[in-house]
Amino acid sequence: MALLLAQAVNFALLLRERDRQIFQQASEPAIERLIGAVQGPSERRSARIRRWSSIDTASQVSRTMRLRPDIAERARDAFADRGVTVLRVEAAIGAVEPGSFIARRMNERRENERRERAERGDRRPVTRGDRDGDPRALVISAEVAPGRWVTSYGLIPDRQTRLIIELLFQTLILYAVVMAAVWLVVRRIARPLRDLTVAAESFDPAGAATALDPRGSADIRHLIEAFEGMQVRIRAMLAEKDHMLGAIGHDLRTPLASLRVRAESVEDEDERNRMAQTIDEMNRTLDDILSLARLGRPSEPPTKVDLSALVDAAVEDFRDLGHDVAFEPGARVTAAVRTNLIKRAVRNLIENALKYGEQVEVTLDRAGDGVAIEIADRGPGIPEGAIERMFEPFTRLEGSRSRETGGAGLGLTLARAIATGHGGSLTLANRTDGGLVARLWVPA
Known part of the structure; x- marks a missing residue:
C-alpha cells in the first residue's frame, strides 16, 4: 500500500510538471506574437503573426474560460521589457469552439499540411502531429487603447494519452517487480516459521522428536535450533520426573504395606477395620496422584x-x-x-x-x-x-x-x-x- 501511494504521488507530480512545460511552451510564442502584433503596423506583421492574432473591440477572454493570471503577468512583464505600454492584459485557457477564430486557423493548418504531404507523395492521414487529445486554446488579449484589443492565440494540447499509458505501465511493472521480490523474501521467511508452528502444535512429549531443517535467515535458524533444544530438555525433564515418581511410588507403597500388615494384628475389630480403610484410601490417593502426574507421557x-x-x-x-x-x-x-x-x-x-x-x-x-x-x-x-x-x-x-x-x-x-x-x-x-x-x- 505504501509503494502504491508513493507511485501515485510520483505519477501526479510527473503530470503536473508536464502541464507546466506545456503551458510554458505554448505561452511564450503566443506572448511574442502578441508583442509583434502590438508593435508593428498590420502590413509589416509576419504571416504567422497575422494568422494567429486578431484586432477586436473587446477582449476575447470569455467567462467560460479558466483565467491564468500568471500568464497575463508574464505578458505584462514582456511588454514592459520592450517598452510597450498597454492598458490591460488578460489571459485564459478554454476549449476550442467550432467556428471560432482559432478553429478556423487549425483547419487551415491541416489543409496546408495535407497539401504539402500530397506534393511529397505522402499518403498518411493528417493528424495534429503529436497525437494529442482534443486541444485547448490559450487566449491572451491586450488593450492597447480604449476599445482596441489585440489578441494572440495558441494551442495547448491535453495530456498525451500515450504518455499516461506509459506512466501507468511503468508503475505497474515497478509494482510487480517489487511485490515479486517481497513475496519471495516473505515466502523464504514464512515457510520455516510455518514448519516451526506445525512442529510446536504437534509436539508430543511421549512421541518421537520432530526433526526440523534449520533454514531461512540467521535469526530463524537460531529459533529452530533453540526449539529443538527445548524439545530435548522437556523430554529429559519428563523422563526424570517419571523416574522420580516411580521411586516415590515404590518408597511409599512399602511402608503402606507394612502398616496394613500391622493393622491386621490389632485385636479391636472396629479399630482394625478403620485402620485398613484409611490405608486403602491412602493407596488409592497415591495411585491417583501418580496416574495424574504420568498422564503427560502415557506408556x-x-x-x-x-x-x-x-x-x-x-x-x-x-x-x-x-x-x-x-x-x-x-x-x-x-x-x-x-x-x-x-x-x-x-x-x-x-x-x-x-x-x-x-x-x-x-x-x-x-x-x-x-x-x-x-x-x-x-x-x-x-x-x-x-x-x-x-x-x-x-x-x-x-x-x-x-x-x-x-x-x-x-x-x-x-x-x-x-x-x-x-x-x-x-x-x-x-x-x-x-x-x-x-x-x-x-x-x-
Whole structure:
C-alpha cells in the first residue's frame, strides 16, 4: 500500500510538471506574437503573426474560460521589457469552439499540411502531429487603447494519452517487480516459521522428536535450533520426573504395606477395620496422584476398540459388587483410545456417582464426530457456581458431597485430564429431575 501511494504521488507530480512545460511552451510564442502584433503596423506583421492574432473591440477572454493570471503577468512583464505600454492584459485557457477564430486557423493548418504531404507523395492521414487529445486554446488579449484589443492565440494540447499509458505501465511493472521480490523474501521467511508452528502444535512429549531443517535467515535458524533444544530438555525433564515418581511410588507403597500388615494384628475389630480403610484410601490417593502426574507421557499406545464393550465391562465390574448400575448402549462405536485410561475415567465417574446416589445410569451414543459417554446419578447435584471448581485437584464440597463419602478429590481431575489427553472433554451438569450427569466425549 505504501509503494502504491508513493507511485501515485510520483505519477501526479510527473503530470503536473508536464502541464507546466506545456503551458510554458505554448505561452511564450503566443506572448511574442502578441508583442509583434502590438508593435508593428498590420502590413509589416509576419504571416504567422497575422494568422494567429486578431484586432477586436473587446477582449476575447470569455467567462467560460479558466483565467491564468500568471500568464497575463508574464505578458505584462514582456511588454514592459520592450517598452510597450498597454492598458490591460488578460489571459485564459478554454476549449476550442467550432467556428471560432482559432478553429478556423487549425483547419487551415491541416489543409496546408495535407497539401504539402500530397506534393511529397505522402499518403498518411493528417493528424495534429503529436497525437494529442482534443486541444485547448490559450487566449491572451491586450488593450492597447480604449476599445482596441489585440489578441494572440495558441494551442495547448491535453495530456498525451500515450504518455499516461506509459506512466501507468511503468508503475505497474515497478509494482510487480517489487511485490515479486517481497513475496519471495516473505515466502523464504514464512515457510520455516510455518514448519516451526506445525512442529510446536504437534509436539508430543511421549512421541518421537520432530526433526526440523534449520533454514531461512540467521535469526530463524537460531529459533529452530533453540526449539529443538527445548524439545530435548522437556523430554529429559519428563523422563526424570517419571523416574522420580516411580521411586516415590515404590518408597511409599512399602511402608503402606507394612502398616496394613500391622493393622491386621490389632485385636479391636472396629479399630482394625478403620485402620485398613484409611490405608486403602491412602493407596488409592497415591495411585491417583501418580496416574495424574504420568498422564503427560502415557506408556500405553492408542488402540482401536469397541467403546460399547469397554464401558459394558466397566459397568459389569460394579454390578458384580452389587451396585445398581444400568447401561444403555447406543450405536456401536469404535475409536482409537488408550483402553486402560478410558476405562479408569469411566470407573472414576461411576464411583463418584455411586457415592451420592444409589442408582447410576450409563449411556453411550454418537455425538458429532465423536462418542459421548454419560454417567447420571440421583444424588443432590452440585451448585451451578461450583461445578467448574470440582475439576480442581483435591476439591470437595461440604455437606453430602464431602470427605466423609470417601476419596481425595482427584477423581474428576484425573477423568478430565484423560479426556483432554484424547482430544475430548468432560463436563458436569445438574439434571432437571434431580442428580448430576457427567458427559465424557472423545473423538471417534
